[in-house]
Amino acid sequence: MFSAFSRFSLLLALAVIAAYVALIHWGPYFGIAAAIVVLSIPLIYSYINLSRLGKYLAADNLENMPLPSGFWEEVFFRLQRLVQNLKSRAQAIDQQHNRFIEAFQASPNGIVMLDDEDQIEWCNSLAESFFGLNFRRDARQRINFLLRRPEFIQYLGKRQFEESIIIERMGPDSNLSLLIQAFPYGEKRHLLLIQDVTDLQKADAMRRDFVANVSHEMRTPITVLMGFLETVQSIELDKPQQDHYFDLMMLQAQRMKSLVEDLLTLANLEANAIPASTQVVQLNTLMALIKNDAEALSQGSHGFSFEQKTTQNLFGDERELLSAFSNLVSNAIRYTPNGGSITACWGLNEQGQGEFSVTDTGPGIASEHLPRLTERFYRVDRSRSRDTGGTGLGLAIVKHIANRHQAQLLIESTPGKGSTFTLRFPKDRVANTETDLFSAIQA
Template sequence: MLSVITRFALLIFLAFIAASLALANLGPFSAIAAAICVLAIPLIYSYVNLARLRKYTVADAVETMPLPSGYWEEIFFRLQRLVRNLKQQILSIEKQHDRFIEAFQASPNGIVMLDDQDQIEWCNAIAEHFFGLNFKRDALQRINFLIRRPEFVQYLYKRQFEEPLLLERMGRGANLSLMLQAFPFGDKRHLLLVQDVTDLQKADAMRRDFVANVSHEMRTPITVLMGFLETMQSLDLDKAQQSQYFEMMMSQAQRMKSLVEDLLTLANLESNTLPAPMQVVNIPTLMALLKNDAEALSQGHHAFNFEVSSPCNLMGEEREILSAFGNLVSNAIRYSPDIGSITANWHLNEIGEGEFSVTDTGPGIASEHLSRLTERFYRVDRSRSRDTGGTGLGLAIVKHIANRHQAQLIIESTPGKGSTFTLRFPKERVVA
């Protein structure tokens, strides 16, 4: 390839030769015209190539432009290669950008990017859901104009982002608890990370309630025991009084023992999330055990009717099934008045599901209490439950055992007439 200086020198030489020949044959004006024509040819050629370059540039198709000949071939070739490389780099950057956006969108946390003026540069769909934002509508809006919670505005104003901020009662249903924290990046920009901690807050509240309830349940029998012990230490009692006090202390100790046992049972059930094993549970034998335990607990104050209406047995964990059935029967005894009747029945329903139901003639339960009966320590009548020795954990245990056996606990009650508690097992757990 010839250099620019060589090409220019060659062009001048050709113009000189053409002017000399025209001067010798046609005169000086012809010589000037000949020199101008020689010099104009590459100028016209360059103009044509520039016009072509403009045309393909406007159409964004420089890389597909046909290559001319001569000096412009090298220029167009290098330009095409440069444009092609730039487009590949841009495409690679766009793909990487799209991957980052997809990753941010897939995040379970809300992400909001703020500029140096706290204006929204970008946010993912989770953040839109948390705060009721719309990125297309709210882009470049100051976030404190859109989220007007005083604690959040103060958090942005103080610029002390070392600690997170908890916002409660957020969202359209005002039922979300959000933990957010701003992280500086770039040129005075901030990344706002938002996490839904609603379940954690609920679990923490349940833990506090659980500790408070256990403490409350334990305090009464411990107080009674300590009172009797102090009385026996400070007074000279006869044997009849001592026996009476010992019997009362034993009753309170037995109550604490039952509470601890139920707590351990509930803890084991909550820690074991696997389905119960498929072991055959002999229903007639189980019903006989339940009847003996019920009669011992009732001490002749109730009439019982234990029925096995189906010859089918149940597949599950026998110890857990006995505990669930026993809790339902013992609850019926505790909450039914003397001379009341209690019916326990095992049968198959019309679609082949196994059902164990316990029906009592007790005072019944108002409808507003039914949805909360399986909560730990929830009682409709606290005083009566304590008088009859209940721990407040029986139905919570039944619910967890039912979940382990893919069963449903169904509660039906009419105030003044009685209640029916039914455990409904799927057909897969019923065997002939």
Template sequence: MISALTRFLFIVCLAFIAAFITLANLGDKWAIGIGILILSIPLVYSYINLARLRKYVLNDSVEKMPLPSGFWEEVFFRLQRLVRNLKQKIRTIEQQHDHFIEAFQASPNGIVMLDEGDHIEWCNSIAERFFGLSFKRDVMQRINFLIRRPEFIQYLQKRNFDDPLLLERMGPDSSLSLMLQAFPFGRNRHLVLIQDVTDLQKADAMRRDFVANVSHEMRTPITVLMGFLETVQSLDLKKEQQDQYFEMMMSQAQRMKSLVEDLLMLANLEANSLPATNATVKMETLMALLKNDAQALSQGKHALNFNTNSSMNLLGDEREVLSAFGNLVSNAIRYTPDIGSINIAWNVNADGQGEFSVTDTGPGIAAEHLPRLTERFYRIDRSRSRDTGGTGLGLAIVKHIANRHQAQLVIESTPGRGSKFTLRFPKERVSA
């Protein structure tokens, strides 16, 4: 476009010079003046259009300027079309950029973009929360000036990003465990991805504790059994002594059997998160079974009171319900001193919810222990728990069974005055 305009002006100038020379030879001054005036009209017109074009270019409104006539119409039209196409491409690129930013913001992981000098070019809101950053405040700041952990600074300096880096005790409250890894992109730039692995770390710690607890619980009765067997093999014992050792060995074997059964039950419950079935559980029959088991375990040492205050039945898995109720009753018997009283009741409250409750006159539980009672192998007094024959899994099983039946486990306890454990079932689980 510019070369065409140049050629046009060059031709006009040549015509002007040729006309001026011709008229000068003729000696007609008036003719010369008129010729100059006529030949200057295209130049003035071109200047006016150039001035208009400059005005619209400076105001960034070329696509809105009116088109002139003649040669300049095509020039203006082509310029307008070029500007429109360029602006449309810019808008498309900006939309794509916004979509990428929205996608990065929606990511559950933190994202930080670093230039070749490890300056922060951009970061999403998750990364801001993880590291206490502010993009508007910290843009183009060196990231190692803002994250001062020695292991992170060393990770950046080594420039070996094949393996991720674990940062513990991060975040505003120092409760986060973050796994980060840098990936090169572009020209010596790096993209840092940060993942919150706090829950994974806790789950791994729970798994290690669980394995350690199971090993410890199994090792104790096995050690006792081996000691009794060595004694029976190496010593010439009387029949009464042998019977006594065999009885203690049977007790330890029964303890291991109970632990294995509880572990299998807990594993099955954790593997099955679906709601329990809606089979009818006859509460009158269930309470009779609980009473027989409780009397056998108590051996007349406690005052046991069973009250069925409602003829309504329960909808659920009978085996699981019996296990949950039995764990609550056996716990009350084990932890309530002799001559204490235990009340076991089934009733339907005013809201139509089924309630199975076990109330004892035992030593009670301090408030700080109540939130952790349903954890696996959590014990307030480990020595007393082993003396009573508990596995430490009973309340964990009760909690899982309650979840499968949409029930709620409510624990009320006062040290020195006893405890009350209530399983509250929704009215949809109660049937005539």
């Protein structure tokens, strides 16, 4: 294929030859005329192709490029190849842009891009939810006009973005805590990164409460012990008085021991995310152990009824189940006045789920306290709880054991009438009496 320059040179040579031939045969006028005619043909051809090229470049659609012949063919060919290269690059850039958008949309954090005037250039859907934005509506709006929280406006105005801020009561339901930090990039632009720290804030608050509660629970018996020791050291006591003080000190020491044991039990349960074992637990044996412990704790002050309405057993960890069942029964004993009655029952509901329930005739619990009963150290009546010897961790332990057995802890209570605590186990945790027991023995 000749280049455009080569073809033009050939055409020019033909024009010179034609002019020379005409000059020899017909004179100078005919020679000049012949040269003009020969040169006019490519000029007209070029004009036509330039017009076609102008229309093509002015059109929005660059797909249908004209394909002339002659020396313009190479020009259009090169232009077409350039257009295809530019189109491929544009498609690659567009695909990369879409991948960036998809990545930002998949981010677990809210993202807002601001220009040099703090106007919104782009934000992901999570940021829209956090700030109540709508990108199509709010694009190019100043962010401080849309988020009118004083702490945020002050943070944005100071331009000191080394630190982050936490804004409370955000989100669709005004129940989120958001950590916000701005990162400079480009020419005076900023990237807002928004992280939901609600759970972290709650965990931190629980940690502070836990430390405060443990300190408080330990301080009381330690203070009492120190008081008794000072008394024994400073005052001459006879044997009965010494025995009395030693008994009181032993009681406080036992209280601290129970607290430490419950804390260790709770820590072990929280650290063990693996579901409980699937060994068959004999419920008749478990009920007998619970009954003996309950009668010893009550010392004849309560009436008991232990009912086993099914011979089905449970798949689970015997030690953990004994702890959970005993905690429910001992709680009922502690909070039921002398002369009251307590019923512990194991059976199946209509859906075939296993249920262990403890019902008492105690004072009952107001409804506002029910959601918080399984929190560590939560007490409806703090003074009475300490008098009865509870550590404040029993129901927290029960809840964790229930979770490890895929069970639910259900609480029903009516003030003045009593309470019912139920552990409901899924059907696949209920063991067939003979078949599953034989399989467990074989294993």
